[in-house]
Amino acid sequence: MAYYIGVDIGGMSIKAGIVDESGRILVKDSIVPRVEEGQSAITEDMYHLCEKVCAKANMKLDDVTGIGFGSPGTVDTAKGVITFAANLGFYRYNLIKEFGRLWYCKLAVGNDANCAALGETRFGSGQNKKNTLFVTLGTGVGTGFIVDGKILTGHKGAGSEGGHICIRMGGERCSCGEKGCWEAYASATALIRQTQQAIEKNPESMLKTIALRDGEVTGKTAFEAAKLGDPVAEKVVDTYARYVATGIVLLTNVFRPEIVMIGGGVSNAGSALIDRVTRIVNRHCFGSRKVNDVPEIVQASLGNDAGIIGAASLVMD
Ligand SMILES: [Zn+2]
CATH class of the missing domain: 3.30.420.40 (ATPase, nucleotide binding domain)
Incomplete structure (x- = not known):
């Protein structure tokens, strides 16, 4: 069984969970991001949140095959860039490159509504x-x-x-x-x-x-x-x-x-x-x-x- 982390980015809270390949959430947690401290601080917050959910599931970082991020605003998935997300202060931010410095595995970022559409289609009402x-x-x-x-x-x-x-x-x-x-x-x-x-x-x-x-x-x-x-x-x-x-x-x-x-x-x-x-x-x-x-x-x-x-x-x- 492969395990993944899904990160749901919001201005008020960032949620993350370990998800198995059947779409089941094993554990989840959330944090209040340090929005006022800027893009790098939010990225660090997300890294710590990922560590935390791994610990909660008794897993090591290496046990995770990939991490996906859903962000509000405009996201260039091909480049891994959050083009603009007003509530979080992300502007032309290469999340995948920056997060990859902290934790290297398969990474991807998409618009949050697009991610929800994909999740619902694969594992929810649109199966x-x-x-x-x-x-x-x-x-x-x-x-x-x-x-x-x-x-x-x-x-x-x-x-x-x-x-x-x-x-x-x-x-x-x-x-x-x-x-x-x-x-x-x-x-x-x-x-x-x-x-x-x-x-x-x-x-x-x-x-x-x-x-x-x-x-x-x-x-x-x-x-x-x-x-x-x-x-x-x-x-x-x-x-x-x-x-x-x-x-x-x-x-x-x-x-x-x-x-x-x-x-x-x-x-x-x-x-x-x-x-x-x-x-x-x-x-x-x-x-x-x-x-x-x-x-x-x-x-x-x-x-x-x-x-x-x-x-x-x-x-x-
Ligand atoms: Zn309008």
Whole structure:
């Protein structure tokens, strides 16, 4: 059995785990990176974290066949360079070269959403499928395409940024500076904004009761109230599902995945989201009325572990 380390890099925490070739995590741990001390300090932190998970699994560094890293931002996988990751201060940083000075083995780095897409396709909800789309609905909207079994990275690794396809010209302002991006309508952040607007217009709705109970509006508020039969909440959830589905239809018409795997915090709504999105996608995908080849829409199954497992998958071939 070969063992790998998957490192899931985030601005708030870096997670790492020992992953075996069947995609199972043996042990995992996390650290808060020293972001303010710069790129080298973060790299050292990751090295120590890798040492720590090895010790936890009673393994030596030599027992690890390879280490894969999943980073936010733009990553040039071919060169091993994190081109730009704002939250961590990485700018044109050759992670593979620098990490290789501390620990030499098979190393690779990829964009985090792409890694999650690979992990989900190999070991999660997309197993045995060659063409898949992974969508994460969190603070933003991330996408990862697996085309013929491989990550679609595009020129200099800048793909894919499916969250920034325009679904409404001149629409809501997006975090990227553009207007009308899918992310501005389908992220958890957008859902919270849509829920807040519904509360302001309908202060008598159950949405307000739940928000007051929780002390805030979250990505769960509308789904919970809709489940209890609140008509205002049902409208919020229906509209939100339509936004999610609109992006999926656009991307499906271009790439035609066999399956669309939805992850991220909002995906925890489960069938309340998946069933609604499925209905709309079935209706609007190209050719859907004549041929029955619309992609299956499912909730991603690896949850928060997709990042670690996917990063480890980078070095499994
Ligand atoms: Zn955008």
